[in-house]
Amino acid sequence: MTKPTAVIIEMDEERDRKACLALDLKVTGANRELAQWLADHPRYSDITIAGWLGCGKSRVNELRRWAKEGFEGAPHNSKQRQERVARHAGQEPLKTNDNSESEEEQEIAPPEQIEENLHYYLDRINRFAAIFKKHFRLSSFDREAETRIITAIDRMIEKWRSTQSIIIRRGHHG
Numbered sequence: 001m002t003k004p005t006a007v008i009i010e011m012d013e014e015r016d017r018k019a020c021l022a023l024d025l026k027v028t029g030a031n032r033e034l035a036q037w038l039a040d041h042p043r044y045s046d047i048t049i050a051g052w053l054g055c056g057k058s059r060v061n062e063l064r065r066w067a068k069e070g071f072e073g074a075p076h077n078s079k080q081r082q083e084r085v086a087r088h089a090g091q092e093p094l095k096t097n098d099n100s101e102s103e104e105e106q107e108i109a110p111p112e113q114i115e116e117n118l119h120y121y122l123d124r125i126n127r128f129a130a131i132f133k134k135h136f137r138l139s140s141f142d143r144e145a146e147t148r149i150i151t152a153i154d155r156m157i158e159k160w161r162s163t164q165s166i167i168i169r170r171g172h173h174g
Contacts, residue, residue, distance in 0.1 A: 031063060032071060039067035054139055 038049065038060065046057035046064070053060070066073075109117070141149065 031066075035063040035067040035071070038064045 042064075046060040049060045050057040108114075136149075
């Protein structure tokens with residue numbers, strides 16, 4: 001499926017990119033400390049530490065490798081990630097509109113493009129849901145975290161139901 005090129009409302013890719021990079025800097029520092037600790041404690045197996053951290057042994061292995069290589073690059077810069085980045089290189093970013101215009105003045109994509117965009121993002125959301133489902137099965141959360149997760153998912157479902165209700169009210173669906 002090709003990436004959608006039409007207007008995508010309420011998307012600010014540059015703002016999200018900057019926020020993501022800022023968080024990555026924080027994570028990289030913490031990962032470096034953890035990687036150094038792992039290098040200083042080789043007697044513990046990847047499986048043992050993965051159990052302590054609640055992650056996969058491959059993450060522990062990557063952090064150990066990163067420390068051993070002198071913290072070159074990023075800890076998550078595995079061969080698989082490099083291949084994925086190479087596959088996606090050269091793809092154009094999604095085009096967006098300045099959302100400051102009023103609804104009447106704003107140009108809108110044709111219905112076919114809107115539907116293509118919707119299916120593209122729903123597919124991505126479904127893939128993320130499948131990934132999180134696996135994580136939830138293998139993780140345990142305290143009650144407060146479970147409540148926050150359930151609330152966040154409920155809010156997302158409510159927003160999609162509200163969006164869906166616009167089409168249902170028109171009565172053109174089969």
